Amino acid sequence: MTVTLADVAARARVSPATVSRVLNGNYPVAAATRERVLRAVAEMDYVLNGPASALAAATSDLVGILVNDIADPFFGIMAGAAQSEIGRPEGSGRAGGAKLAVVCNTGGSPERELTYLTLLQRQRAAAVVITGGALEDPAHIAAMTAKLTRLAQAGTTVVLCGRPPLPAGGPGAPIEAAITFDNRGGGRRLTEHLLALGHRRIGYVAGPPERTTTRHRLEGHRAALRAAGITEDQDRLTRHGPYTRRSGHEATLELLRRDPGLTAVVAANDTVALGACAALRELGLRIPGDISVAGFDDLPFAVDVGPALTTVRLPLAEAGARAGRIAMGREAVPPGGLATMGATLLARASTAAPHD
Amino acid sequence: MTVTLADVAARARVSPATVSRVLNGNYPVAAATRERVLRAVAEMDYVLNGPASALAAATSDLVGILVNDIADPFFGIMAGAAQSEIGRPEGSGRAGGAKLAVVCNTGGSPERELTYLTLLQRQRAAAVVITGGALEDPAHIAAMTAKLTRLAQAGTTVVLCGRPPLPAGGPGAPIEAAITFDNRGGGRRLTEHLLALGHRRIGYVAGPPERTTTRHRLEGHRAALRAAGITEDQDRLTRHGPYTRRSGHEATLELLRRDPGLTAVVAANDTVALGACAALRELGLRIPGDISVAGFDDLPFAVDVGPALTTVRLPLAEAGARAGRIAMGREAVPPGGLATMGATLLARASTAAPHD
């Protein structure tokens, strides 16, 4: 029923091989012949059979992008940038190069992460870009390392974006490259900003435990505190939860219950900060008059919430684009396969000196 | 190098056919044999070759989800819900059913929409879910109709989510179903709310022209005005632009320049409303004291901006999930293939009676 390469070849009065060649543009074909083939393709509305060509060529034009939460712009921005780089036609006016960049939503679940990787392996994906922080569970790290090793063996290029190479400081999975963010430095600078304003009792609403992103941001926070000579037990002033508004809301109430003397709350990211702000408002506290709040990521809405959120900007789009280009082999792999992108403090209206 | 079905068969001492049967679980196999095969699969770390099986079976386990802007939670929420339904294993403990739901970001570009559809057709996708409003350009409608027709002929199920069937009230493309939102009704109720508060001069920051979503929301707005006896030329109080914060910002300034007497601004969606709020604040106007602002969609951040945004809630997750289930044949197609989901007015703090 559907038209095949052979049908096109018959109509163009050439061999199937020739049709394949003009379609893939990777082999010299006489201009006249090419045109005749192209005309036949157009006339017959021919669409290449992806599976068949993938089978024969032992590689497909599918590129997977894994994200933890597709409804979160943090991932959407990275994925969009990566996808647009990957979908971009190759430099010269070639017919090939058109890759199908697809994003897969793991929902933050380690099992689904592995499942998607298997599905992508099954499709013989040309490359895989994995975004967002990783789970630091030994079993999962082992499973991921094994899976990525197999993917690499099968010829799939693996690039991490916003995630450190796995395992953190171990033998390492055979990835092409890793683009990471300076979460630790960003966290440190954010807290230094608060300390400079005069804050001493700072609550911290952390992300889910065992996530690299969570740990690094928290480490930066604590390093700043330590450097300022604040040595008291910080665990009491820290509460872990998912990267959601709701978690920020609950955690803030809880932290304030534990220590009503807090003058500032630092959230694991902007979304969590939104929940913190809401909780504070419900308590009748003014921001930053009564208490300061800070986020992380600088998502587009951060500047619009009331008051504009002090946060740390991460070059999400740039990182995603870079990961996409590396996955396509269009950008040199950074030295050591590792590139860290800066995190910039953005001091806005939600932080101010504590009210004596 | 990589292990094939035949390798597994050899190790399990059965024929390749048998291995295929246990893997697909669609044919009776003796329990003992099945177990032997499964063990061999596990021991050899075998992963099915997707392209080969898709070629042989003439269908793949790929399902595409098209979105206009992956960085926008409006799409992220729908896509996430759809993807999670599609990725969900089938009811019974079957091995099959595991579909690879992938989201494709068109960036709102008609060409890329068509390109992705072709790529998906090339992959012999099992189904395609297209989210978001459609472009009402005759040429694009024709191209889409043709493309969707070919997809359907090739056995791909097409479901629209948040988009009316194409062409609007014409012969219609052969889609399985369309889930739409009551954008018109929502728009009408939102403006009725403003009118009830006493507003008479309302600026409208519309979305991109020629988009169904834009048109329907605007129609609802104008219907409410007409019903209230406001007959003056509304074009002067309307300005089109992309669904971005920046557009909301610029358009609001422009509308206020055209008519400084505006007492309210209605935005095409929450993101645009954010830009409108920012512009108003820069002008030193208080919301809602000096001027009211309303959005549309009720994205998660809407309640957190200052002041909390009056908007219209759309059941995005529910619509996406439903579209996903229909695409998988797990939910009955609604009567006439068309289901409209309600839009609920959410009156919050950003709207109030005009200040005399």
Place this chain on the structure above:
DNA sequence: CTGTTAGCGCTTTCAG
């Protein structure tokens, strides 16, 4: 520059 010839790895009748 173009045609011929083998498969790629799997599914699927069709027989047992």
Place this chain on the structure above:
DNA sequence: CTGAAAGCGCTAACAG
């Protein structure tokens, strides 16, 4: 319930 055999539609040497 299981095996044998015939392709699915395309690409990739290899000749010409």
